[in-house]
Amino acid sequence: MSLLPDQAVILLIDGNPEHLGVLKQVLEGTGWLLSSANAGQAAIAQIRETQPDLILLNSTLSDLEGLEFCQQLQANPHTQSIPIILMSAVDSWSAQAALPAVVVDYLTLPLRPEEVSARVRLHLQMRSLSRELEAQNAQIEQLTEKLEHRMLECSTDLFWMMGEFNRVRLQQESCPGSPELKDVPPASQIEEILKLQGRAIAASSNGIVIVDARRSDYPTIFVNPAFEQITGYSAEEVLGRNCRFLQGKDTQQPGLQELRGVLTEGQSGIVTLRNYRKDGTLFWNELSIAPIYDEQSNLTHYIGIQTDVTERKLAEQQTQTIASRLTTLIQSLQAGILVEDEFRNIVVVNQAFCNLFHIPVPPETLIGMNCEQTAQQSKHLFQDPDHFLPRIQEILAGQKAVVGEVLYLVDERIFEFDYVPVFVDQIYRGHLWQYRDVTEREKSERSLKRQLAAVEAAIDGIAILGADDRYIYLNDAHVRLFGYETPADLIGRTWQELYQPEEIERFQREIFPVLGRDRHWQGEATARRRNGSTFAEEVSLTLIEGGGLVCVCRDITDRKIAEEQLKSSLQEKEILLKEIHHRVKNNLLVVSSLLDWQIDYLQDVAVIKIFEESQHRIQSMALIHEKLYRSENLAEINFSDYLETLARQLLFSFNLNDERIEFSVELEPVFLNIETATPCGLIVSELISNVFEHAFPDQSKGQLWLKVSANDRKQITITIKDNGVGFPDNLDFRNTQSLGLQLVCLLTQQLEGKIQMHQDNGTIFHLTFSELQYRKRL
DSSP: OOSSOTTOEEEEEOSOHHHHHHHHHHHTTSSOEEEEESSHHHHHHHHHHHOOSEEEEESBOSSSBHHHHHHHHHHOTTTTTSOEEEEESSSOGGGSOSOOTTEEEEEESSOOHHHHHHHHHHHHHHHHHHHHHHHHHHHHHHHHHHHHHHHHHHHHHHHHHHHHHHHHHHHHHHSTTOGGGGGSOOHHHHHHHHHHHHHHHHHOSSEEEEEETTSTTOOEEEEOHHHHHHHOOOHHHHTTSOGGGGGTTOOOOHHHHHHHHHHHHTOOEEEEEEEEOTTSOEEEEEEEEEEEEOTTOOEEEEEEEEEEOHHHHHHHHHHHHHHHHHHHHHHHOSSEEEEEETTOBEEEEOHHHHHHTTOOSOGGGGTTOBHHHHHHHHGGGBSOHHHHHHHHHHHHHHTOOEEEEEEEBTTSOEEEEEEEEEEETTEEEEEEEEEEEOHHHHHHHHHHHHHHHHHHHOSSEEEEEOTTSBEEEEOHHHHHHTTOSSGGGTTTOBGGGGSOHHHHHHIIIIIHHHHHHHSEEEEEEEEEOTTSOEEEEEEEEEEOTTSOEEEEEEEOHHHHHHHHHHHHHHHHHHHHHHHHHHHHHHHHHHHHHHHHHHHTTOOOHHHHHHHHHHHHHHHHHHHHHHHHHHOSOTTEEEHHHHHHHHHHHHHHHTTOOTTTEEEEEEEOOOEEEHHHHHHHHHHHHHHHHHIIIIISOTTOOEEEEEEEEEOTTOEEEEEEEEOSSOOOTTOOTTSOSOHHHHHHHHHHHHTTOEEEEEESSSEEEEEEEEOOOOOOOO
């Protein structure tokens, strides 16, 4: 018989169709036969017909209370052995008064699928083992009664008759005609006794063998027909031989040592041997041996009565195998198992129990220990020791199953325990404790509750879809976002119902390929509310391992409107800024023109020079605003392009041409904001103007180099080099009366940069700085 029948019949009784659906979904595919009923009376009628192996019962029915239903099954001899797993929203069995013995376990609603499957599987195994043990015990009892009856019938008569026969025969042989033989029965009576003896021996179903104890090898002198039938050997094949040939090559049996001891001591005894028939098949032989003595108390013979106990031994072996399997099952369980008898002595304990309670000895050393004392010694392990012992006593006194009660330990672990009383023939014979470390589960459940609370409190809509694209969870925000009232309105429906056909087609064409590749996608979509109106949403999709996805969405209608308004406003500001830069440039050029007009009325060369220098500075600033006005990006300008234009503009202002001053540029693309470009442009304007004024006197020719570069640290270097006459040796450019050079040093400080000069066949200036960072403009 299998430990877990493939065709076990399970009856599901629940008035709630949703609960029935969950149970069927959990148990489908297991090979078990499932049937269901939604009311108590209908279930009782169905039980009479199908005799299920296990019942899962909701404690609340439409026509019967669960307790009353269990009591009816308990009272019926035909149904009282069917185990029931009770389901209830009550947290503990302690709340269920006077549960009948048929209730073997308890599940708390809402159900956890993995727990339902595990509990059902365990009780089907126990049901199967119980039936197997009952059948084998009945078989063993029948065999035992049969053997005892046969032995009682045969052995008593046989020994008496053989003893009487031998006594009479010996007396007649030794003392014929002796007066002491006057009480000897007549020959006819003796003959009748012998015939009766022969018929009894021949009719016995036990094998009978007599050996001669006066000879060293104990040869066989008699066997009855049952011996021949049991062993397969005929009397002719056996007589004169020692019966050890029945052992074959199996000569190291424990029973043989017992047999030799009995023969040596000349005593009676019973031994069990493995013997082999003539065809080589094994049979177990329970051999009862008795010595036979003559008148002088000399041992002359042994008589042996054979009983074929093969069926009983096989049944015992099978029982031991089942017990071993059950022990292995208990030892392999991750839960800690402790079984106590009615006196609270330990009967079974597994390694998991020792591990849970940090018991540093093998489980087998605890067998027989009394738990009354150990419970008292162990109460310090629990956070509420004063409650622990009274609660244990309360459970034991009630003798009612308790499932899922929680214990809190001082080391912050959390245990969940079950108590199951054990009744044999309705007599209490002990109980089983099962302990589970649920610390991580409790922490996970608490964390999950907090996460769920956070999800429910989120302002974004959050939903989970199964592998079939149907909603299995939605928070309230998601429900309200799409114009529904409760999550039930959308549970089980597909996401396509919330989008227009063209948007569904976009999801399948553009979004799902990216989602399948990257396992995440975020973007915008157009969704449809329950009333048919549409709105813009921002969606985040993430695939779940094993199938399904998480969807997070929010209504961005207001944001989209604000973005459009902001975009329009930015366009207006961009136009306004362009106009401002254009007008600033124009105003600066007007100032420059005024200065140029004023120069025409001046005679002093020094004053004219000052006016011209001012013109150059104004023109360099006007050029920046000209570049910004023409740039697509109002936040920065192409500074390298600006410097080249500025240098050529100064060439023109000083009436120089490429034939006299050869101008070369090496410019990397560099973009600067206006705050950095303006002082930098003035510095370059002053240094280039200084070259044009002083580096090439007397209309001499020369070269001017302008280089712009940037490194990985975003530092910018501007190099201005000429091959002119150079600076006087006794002149420090940082300490001079020249307004232009003073302005160069001051603006370098403003840039937070460095400027260096050295002479090598002319003059070289190196200006190094980083772009100034200002608060970003709106």
